[in-house]
Amino acid sequence: MDFHYKDGQLYAEDVKVKEIVKEVGTPVYIYSKAHFVEQFNKFDKAFKREHTISFAVKANSNLAVINVFAKLGAGADIVSKGELFRALKAGVDAKKIVFSGVAKRDDEIEYAIENDIMMINVESEDELEAVNRVAQKLSKKARISLRVNPDVDPKTHPYISTGLKKNKFGVPHNEAFDLYLKAKELPNIEIYGIQFHIGSQLLDTKPIYDASLKIAELMRALSDKGIEFKVVDVGGGVGIVYNEEEDKEPSIDDYAKQVEEAFKDFNIKLVFEPGRFLVGNGGILVSEVIYHKTNGDKKFLIVDAGMNDLLRPSLYNAYHKIAPVEKQNREEIVCDIVGPICETGDFFGRDYKIEDVPNGEYIAVFSAGAYGFTMASNYNSRPRPAEVLVDGDSFRVVRERETLEDLIKGETI
Ligand SMILES: *Cc1c(COP(=O)(O)O)cnc(C)c1O
Numbered sequence: 001m002d003f004h005y006k007d008g009q010l011y012a013e014d015v016k017v018k019e020i021v022k023e024v025g026t027p028v029y030i031y032s033k034a035h036f037v038e039q040f041n042k043f044d045k046a047f048k049r050e051h052t053i054s055f056a057v058k059a060n061s062n063l064a065v066i067n068v069f070a071k072l073g074a075g076a077d078i079v080s081k082g083e084l085f086r087a088l089k090a091g092v093d094a095k096k097i098v099f100s101g102v103a104k105r106d107d108e109i110e111y112a113i114e115n116d117i118m119m120i121n122v123e124s125e126d127e128l129e130a131v132n133r134v135a136q137k138l139s140k141k142a143r144i145s146l147r148v149n150p151d152v153d154p155k156t157h158p159y160i161s162t163g164l165k166k167n168k169f170g171v172p173h174n175e176a177f178d179l180y181l182k183a184k185e186l187p188n189i190e191i192y193g194i195q196f197h198i199g200s201q202l203l204d205t206k207p208i209y210d211a212s213l214k215i216a217e218l219m220r221a222l223s224d225k226g227i228e229f230k231v232v233d234v235g236g237g238v239g240i241v242y243n244e245e246e247d248k249e250p251s252i253d254d255y256a257k258q259v260e261e262a263f264k265d266f267n268i269k270l271v272f273e274p275g276r277f278l279v280g281n282g283g284i285l286v287s288e289v290i291y292h293k294t295n296g297d298k299k300f301l302i303v304d305a306g307m308n309d310l311l312r313p314s315l316y317n318a319y320h321k322i323a324p325v326e327k328q329n330r331e332e333i334v335c336d337i338v339g340p341i342c343e344t345g346d347f348f349g350r351d352y353k354i355e356d357v358p359n360g361e362y363i364a365v366f367s368a369g370a371y372g373f374t375m376a377s378n379y380n381s382r383p384r385p386a387e388v389l390v391d392g393d394s395f396r397v398v399r400e401r402e403t404l405e406d407l408i409k410g411e412t413i
């Protein structure tokens with residue numbers, strides 16, 4: 001299944017990666033549909049209670065990928081008008097779409113209300129007023145939840161921790177109570193849910209349980225004031241294994257048990273917003289080795305993909321497994337695997353031990369299915385890579401490689 005070696009050759013499901021590269025070129029993102037389906041089912045089956053899985057589109061927003069999940073019954077967690085546009089285009093049921101983000105503009109709120117999405121996850125008092133105002137203009141009632149910041153430490157990278165007091169996300173736990181009371185009085189607001197999302201790449205789901213208990217307590221207090229909820233949105237954040245030697249995959253069954261136990265007293269539907277868990281290990285980035293180079297004692301493997309294609313190592317110092325597309329028992333070298341971008345931070349691996357790959361051959365950067373292409377840019381005027389979706393023994397390009405003309409689209413002298 002998904003990515004594996006057979007006789008030294010890397011396969012994506014039943015397709016040789018080298019065959020895809022020969023046809024599509026490099027750099028290229030390759031996704032495994034089977035992996036996406038498997039991860040979705042693993043998540044889905046763990047829960048006994050009624051629930052909706054709203055795929056966090058920011059992790060991988062290719063239409064074909066969103067569509068795989070939409071067909072399995074998933075909704076979408078979106079953070080912009082653009083992502084809502086994509087989710088609808090990809091066939092997601094609007095009733096399963098939740099809208100997160102701290103800086104929603106009026107036009108984005110309007111677009112969400114007009115499309116009648118499940119709910120807007122409101123992150124501040126100003127935003128609550130904006131939603132009420134926009135809904136009033138449209139003569140509608142907007143379904144909302146408040147994103148509550150429960151102030152629990154998710155024990156993850158500081159850049160992807162979101163549920164601490166010092167983070168910009170959500171409404172502080174102690175202020176959420178009053179804000180719900182205010183929301184109740186606003187004529188064009190319908191209180192629909194309560195939401196939290198404490199961070200990403202959580203390998204231990206206990207902090208989500210701790211947050212759930214805090215949210216449940218808040219819900220009890222609000223219930224005494226006559227405020228009840230239709231849904232509890234537990235956010236996303238469940239982590240994946242990047243480094244087989246260090247990371248331990250969280251147990252989805254334990255996670256499900258913890259969450260269901262925390263909200264057992266409430267007659268609500270659960271909503272989840274997983275991103276990375278569904279797609280992270282379902283994608284690789286394949287790149288050609290262009291040159292070998294030695295500066296003093298330091299060896300470099302220079303490849304044709306860069307931080308503009310996959311930003312995570314540069315942005316978070318994130319670890320990605322890297323291996324040859326064809327293993328041929330060549331000697332191992334210790335090197336920095338770097339790209340063409342004019343930045344010292346442009347690397348995929350540092351002091352990385354890898355079987356040497358000759359110039360003109362290919363490497364695969366694993367676990368690139370989440371926050372890979374979606375963070376890609378045109379920095380250094382490099383066209384963004386193609387994306388390919390593999391399904392069994394066939395594959396298709398689901399996003400063409402950008403052209404030079406694409407680079408200057410809309411520009412004038
Ligand atoms: C990024 C994000 C997610 C998805 O996080 P993952 O770690 O990829 O599961 C879900 N909800 C919100 C509000 C987010 O910002």
